Structures are given as C-alpha cells and as structure tokens.
Amino acid sequence: MHHDPANKPSTKTAPALLLALVLASCASAPLVDNKAPAPPAVSSAVEHDQRFADWVAAFSATARAAGITDATLQHAFDAVRFIPRAIEADKAQPEFTRTVWDYLDSAVSAQRINRGRDKLQQLRAQIEPIATQYGVPPEVLVAIWGMESSYGSFMGDIPTVDALTTLGFEGRREAWARSQLLAALRILQNGDITRAHMVGSWAGAMGQTQFLPTSYLAHAVDADGDGRRDIWGSLPDVMASTANFLVQSGWQPGQAWGTEVRLPSDFDYARADTELRQPTAAWAAAGVQTLDGTALPVFADGSILLPAGARGPAFLVGPNFRTILRYNNAPSYALAVHLLAQRFANGPTVQTAWPRDVPALTRAQLLALQTALNTNGFDSGTPDGMMGPATQRGIRRYQRSLGLPADGYPTLDLLQRLQ
Incomplete structure (x- = not known):
C-alpha cells in the first residue's frame, strides 16, 4: 500500500x-439586534x-x-x-482500473527484485530458521514484505x-x-x-507486513522472545507472524504455487475460473502443458488463471496461490507475490506476451458495460463499476452468444458491440 x-x-x-x-x-458571536434571531x-x-x-x-x-x-x-x-484523510481515502474509488501487466510492471520491477535479493542475502541467518520452522519459503516471506512496506521502509x-x-x-x-x-x-x-x-x-x-488488528491478535508471533509481538520493529516477529498467517490460512509446505502453461487450441475458456478446481491429471488430459514440456505441478485441486483473458498468459494455480488471496484478495496481488519470489530464486518471469494493446476500462466504462449486459439479458449483478464474479459470468454468456472465446475479460470492443 x-x-x-x-x-x-x-x-x-x-x-x-x-x-x-x-x-x-x-x-466571538457578533452583537445583534435583540429583535433578530440569534445565530447558532x-x-x-x-x-x-x-x-x-x-x-x-x-x-x-x-x-x-x-x-x-x-x-x-x-x-x-x-x-x-x-483524520479526514482516512475518510477521503476510504471513499475514493480510482477512476481508472489498472491492467494486470501495468500492476506487475511496478510490483515486480527490477529494482524491487534486486532489493529483495539483497535483503535475502543480508538477513538469511534471521529469516531461514523461521522459514524452515513454518514450511514457507524465505522468498515468499520477503516478497510479501517487499509488496506491503517496501522491505520495511514505509509502513x-x-x-x-x-x-x-x-x-x-x-x-x-x-x-x-x-x-x-x-x-x-x-x-x-x-x-x-x-x-x-x-x-x-x-x-x-x-506494521511491516500490514496486519489488521484482528489478524494480528489471531496470527502475530513473538519470535525473538522479548515478550512482545512487534511487527513494527522486530524482523523475526515480522517474518514469523507472516509465515504463521499463511500456514493458518492453508499454506501447503513444499508445494509449488503454480506455473505458466500453454492451453490447447480447443480449450473452453469458460473453464478458466478459480472456482473450477480439478486434479492436475485432469488438466493434463485436457491438453494443458507447461511451456518447456516439463511435468505440471501436482495439485489435487488446481485451476486455470487467465488474468488478461484469452490473449494473455495462462497459469495453472494451486492451494498456495489461493492462500495468498487470503492475505489480499486480488489475483494480481497473489500473482505478483509468487512471481517476485520466483525471480528472487532466479526463476522465470512471465514468458507469454501480455496484450498491451488492450486498454483497461475506466470505472465509468465498466459500469456502462454492466448496465448494457443487464439490459441485453446477460445478468451481471448490480452495476457498480467493479469487476467481480457476476460481471465475469455475464460477459461469458454474452461472448458465447457471439461465438467468441468465453474468457469473461472486459474490453472496449465488447462494450461497443453491446451499445
């Protein structure tokens, strides 16, 4: 933040x-004529x-x-x-929504990757034992730390x-x-x-990894043994509290978060939905493959993520991806954390090109799209200018009616067709 x-x-x-x-x-009330009503x-x-x-x-x-x-x-x-600013910030709805690639460009920037690698090297002796104890990779803990407070520099x-x-x-x-x-x-x-x-x-x-007070009470840990759970000033407490939060939220030690995949040409894009979960073997049987031909990570309940629609990269994600959503319920955030952690360990960045020529819809345009979907009989819930599951389902039904890939991704082209 x-x-x-x-x-x-x-x-x-x-x-x-x-x-x-x-x-x-x-x-300081002014003197007034007795006959006139007194001001408040x-x-x-x-x-x-x-x-x-x-x-x-x-x-x-x-x-x-x-x-x-x-x-x-x-x-x-x-x-x-x-604090007036808290009210202003709470009510402020950004006029423009960001594309996932625009968000990732800054979240997983070269500067943030390099600083994270430096921190991992400098602080390995403090972070490694905590990571081992909880079964959460040090890279993931440092990635969240980098995302939430720029490695403790601004909380x-x-x-x-x-x-x-x-x-x-x-x-x-x-x-x-x-x-x-x-x-x-x-x-x-x-x-x-x-x-x-x-x-x-x-x-x-x-604190350094931005816990709400209720999350703090439930998950904060005194890892340095000083009798206080200090997520503001104690790095061991910051790391152990964050790891504990993840473990309590369903983190699976030793399991990959997911991987970028290639979808078959006949893939039904309506199946790219984080609510639709099935074993890796079922996705493999449907023709889903890794980019380099290695084995897919083994999940009992994996799902296909298409953060930029059918034209962008595709990912097979598992429980550890969903665990990060418990920390911050935005798929772009969870993707940023895992990609950042992957880069710290010299792993790959996203290989497939993002559809950078597709502009993000403004909130007003998204509101117009939702309204037009509803008007045309493609229920997308109550129009609010924000993308959610109901809007995605409405877009998919409309795309199917046109014979387009039903990826549920909102575009200017769809809005213009509807209008």
Missing part, C-alpha cells in the same frame, strides 16, 4: 479543548467534535464491557484525533487508533471498524506496542 506522508490530522477532542472552542465561539452559538466544527467525542465515549463503554481497562481507554483515547504513518476511530465514527463501515478498533485496544492492553508506535495505513493495517 502507498500512503501520503503529509498527514495533517484535525482537531483534538479533549473535553477542555471542546469547552474552550465553545467559549471562544460564544465570545456552536459552529459546525465544534458540533462535529462533540459528536466525535460522544461516539468515542459510547464506544469506550462497549469496550469497557468487553474487558478493556480504564487505563487502556485513557491511553488510547485521551488524545484521539479525527504508513497514521496512528491506528485514530484511523479506526475515524472510520467507525464516519459510519460507512462502522461494524468492521469497531471490531478492528476493539482488537487494537486489546493489543495496547497486552503491552505489545505503545499507542505512539502503533501506526499504519489509513485503513488500520499495521
């Missing part, structure tokens, strides 16, 4: 400050601060009932601030308590934010980290 370091949080909400603001606003004494900023303080007080009561001590609540909320600068309090108060995702905030308070109460050092992204993800 990338963050804007120029964080300018707004007003504190300490009661004394609220009182001062109220008094100041009363003192409390400005909207002060009202906002009062509502924020009320929300914190109500949440504190809930947290207290859940076992959070008054000392922890005081430590967490005495100087809590409302976000927003106080986690402030970010989650802001999101909870704003209310769009209140239930989620409340559960994460309560988890954050438990972390403070356990003494794993101080409030000042508990920083991360605007969405509450923390």
Whole structure:
C-alpha cells in the first residue's frame, strides 16, 4: 500500500479543548439586534467534535464491557484525533482500473527484485530458521514484505487508533471498524506496542507486513522472545507472524504455487475460473502443458488463471496461490507475490506476451458495460463499476452468444458491440 506522508490530522477532542472552542465561539458571536434571531452559538466544527467525542465515549463503554481497562481507554483515547484523510481515502474509488501487466510492471520491477535479493542475502541467518520452522519459503516471506512496506521502509504513518476511530465514527463501515478498533485496544492492553508506535495505513493495517488488528491478535508471533509481538520493529516477529498467517490460512509446505502453461487450441475458456478446481491429471488430459514440456505441478485441486483473458498468459494455480488471496484478495496481488519470489530464486518471469494493446476500462466504462449486459439479458449483478464474479459470468454468456472465446475479460470492443 502507498500512503501520503503529509498527514495533517484535525482537531483534538479533549473535553477542555471542546469547552474552550465553545467559549471562544460564544465570545466571538457578533452583537445583534435583540429583535433578530440569534445565530447558532456552536459552529459546525465544534458540533462535529462533540459528536466525535460522544461516539468515542459510547464506544469506550462497549469496550469497557468487553474487558478493556480504564487505563487502556485513557491511553488510547485521551488524545484521539479525527483524520479526514482516512475518510477521503476510504471513499475514493480510482477512476481508472489498472491492467494486470501495468500492476506487475511496478510490483515486480527490477529494482524491487534486486532489493529483495539483497535483503535475502543480508538477513538469511534471521529469516531461514523461521522459514524452515513454518514450511514457507524465505522468498515468499520477503516478497510479501517487499509488496506491503517496501522491505520495511514505509509502513504508513497514521496512528491506528485514530484511523479506526475515524472510520467507525464516519459510519460507512462502522461494524468492521469497531471490531478492528476493539482488537487494537486489546493489543495496547497486552503491552505489545505503545499507542505512539502503533501506526499504519489509513485503513488500520499495521506494521511491516500490514496486519489488521484482528489478524494480528489471531496470527502475530513473538519470535525473538522479548515478550512482545512487534511487527513494527522486530524482523523475526515480522517474518514469523507472516509465515504463521499463511500456514493458518492453508499454506501447503513444499508445494509449488503454480506455473505458466500453454492451453490447447480447443480449450473452453469458460473453464478458466478459480472456482473450477480439478486434479492436475485432469488438466493434463485436457491438453494443458507447461511451456518447456516439463511435468505440471501436482495439485489435487488446481485451476486455470487467465488474468488478461484469452490473449494473455495462462497459469495453472494451486492451494498456495489461493492462500495468498487470503492475505489480499486480488489475483494480481497473489500473482505478483509468487512471481517476485520466483525471480528472487532466479526463476522465470512471465514468458507469454501480455496484450498491451488492450486498454483497461475506466470505472465509468465498466459500469456502462454492466448496465448494457443487464439490459441485453446477460445478468451481471448490480452495476457498480467493479469487476467481480457476476460481471465475469455475464460477459461469458454474452461472448458465447457471439461465438467468441468465453474468457469473461472486459474490453472496449465488447462494450461497443453491446451499445
């Protein structure tokens, strides 16, 4: 994740400050004719601060009932601030979606590969024993570390308590934010980290591999034995926590993530769906082959991934690919982690050319495509300008009706045909 370091949080909400603001606003009220109605004494900023303080007080009561001590609540909320940037970031939907190759160009850049190789070499003595203990390759752990915080060089600068309090108060995702905030308070109460050092992204993800507080409580590990699970400052804790998360999410030690494959000319592209899983032997019987003719990795439940549609590269992926999706549910992210790890070990990059002449649809175009599919009887769910399984199914049905490869990939050509 990338963050804007120029964080300018707004007003504190300490009661004394609220009182001062109220008094100041009363003192500065203009003199008015007695017959005219008096203007409101409390400005909207002060009202906002009062509502924020009320929300914190109500949440504190809930947290207290859940076992959070008054000392922890005081430590967490005495100087809590409302962070406008968290709301802006949460609501901001990027106007343009990125193609998978554009994303991979930066995620698996030469610079990130070289830095990762250097880190693996320098820190092997610390990382190797942890990797061996959990059965997760050191390359995979370092790849996630590189993706999440550029190898620990930037993990976000927003106080986690402030970010989650802001999101909870704003209310769009209140239930989620409340559960994460309560988890954050438990972390403070356990003494794993101080409030000042508990920083991360605007969405509450923390530390060098960006754990949400609930994930931290479930999976963080004290690997250096100092009695604290420090994913901000202790590399052993960072690596062991990340490895533990993967193992608890279904990582299969010793198994490949997948491989780039060549599909037969008569392949039914509708079968390229991560929900459609079958043994490697069944894919091999259908004519799926590795690019270099070696044996396919053996999976009990492999699936075919076509991140750029029928014209782009194809991959046979297994459980360890899906495990990375538990970390971040975007196929392009999971692909980036595995390709980065593969490059660290001098493995291949993607061999098949990406269809770079196919532009990504903007959100507005995707919305128009979804609407047009629905209008023409190809149900794609509720139009929202975001690609999901329902949209993919709608596109496939439309492609089949035209006799095109049913890869479910959204293109400008399809939108123009529909319109």
